[in-house]
Amino acid sequence: MGEEVKIADYQGGGGDDERVSEWELGLPSAADLPPLSQALIPPELASAFSISPEPFRTLLDVNRASQDTISAIRGGASQAFSSSNFQLDDRATVLEADAAAFADEELEPDRDGSGSDSRKLRKIDSTAEEADSAAPPANDDPSARSMKRPRLVWTPQLHKRFVDVVAHLGIKNAVPKTIMQLMNVEGLTRENVASHLQKYRLYLKRMQGLSNEGPSSSDQLFASTPVPQSLHESGGGGGGGGSAGHSHGNGHLPVPIPLPYPPPPAMMPMPMLGMPPMGMTVGNHHGFNSLGSQRDWSGANKFGSVVSYPHGVTPSDK
DNA sequence: CCTCTAATAT
């Protein structure tokens, strides 16, 4: 007991900045993502009821809305929890918490064929808050006026989301920006994705060359995520692709995908804007790690997901 | 402006 989510609505009357990105409060935390793709309603049912199977949500649109929402929301969520506030490395401000001794998520090549749908039920997790401040060498500005964002930690879950999105976009449309938007992870930046994408691509290439497994040595991260077969396509003909003209106006993508991820609630009329939201560091972790010695989870809470640090300051520029 | 690849820095 003791779960009190307090969403205060500050108006910032004085001039203080309090911004905590906790839109995840009532959302399916980024930790447990629902199955990717797949219509929520089987075609048969849909047909029977004459309902359209997810019209044109072009997922991009939806996600875009989510992004806007996030940006808009980012301000007014406090969580006074007495949970453990750990601070990791000097630069990695990642909070890790995960269900401990229970079945975790799917870590296996669970490639569902097409009609299979066995999804386990999971409760929505909440988010935890984390603050960190470790300016390397220099001074500690009480104002905390410029801080570097902590390194993003690509946990298997996060990576999975990444892979899922990439797989669904098709190698062709899987470009940093789109991926980032579709992943819909708070704080994820284009560069984050770009960097990871680069590495991921290299990994794929490496794997292709040696079609044989290389179990022992390989990135554990990538190794634990099965590579979707849709990840090779040239474009053009195949089944997927389509040309994604880059019209900014962007009506919608040629991707007939239903809806990969859980769009945050609420929406705001906003076409598109820059990406000034800050706060970042997504953390979510699951069980085994490398052989280091990571001690922690003392609290053993089942909370864990996005971590952002309350800087309040909006760099607004980057 | 955005992406890609490679090299480099932390």
Place this chain on the structure above:
DNA sequence: AATATTAGAG
């Protein structure tokens, strides 16, 4: 080692 950053070409 894992990410971030930068450079330079497209």
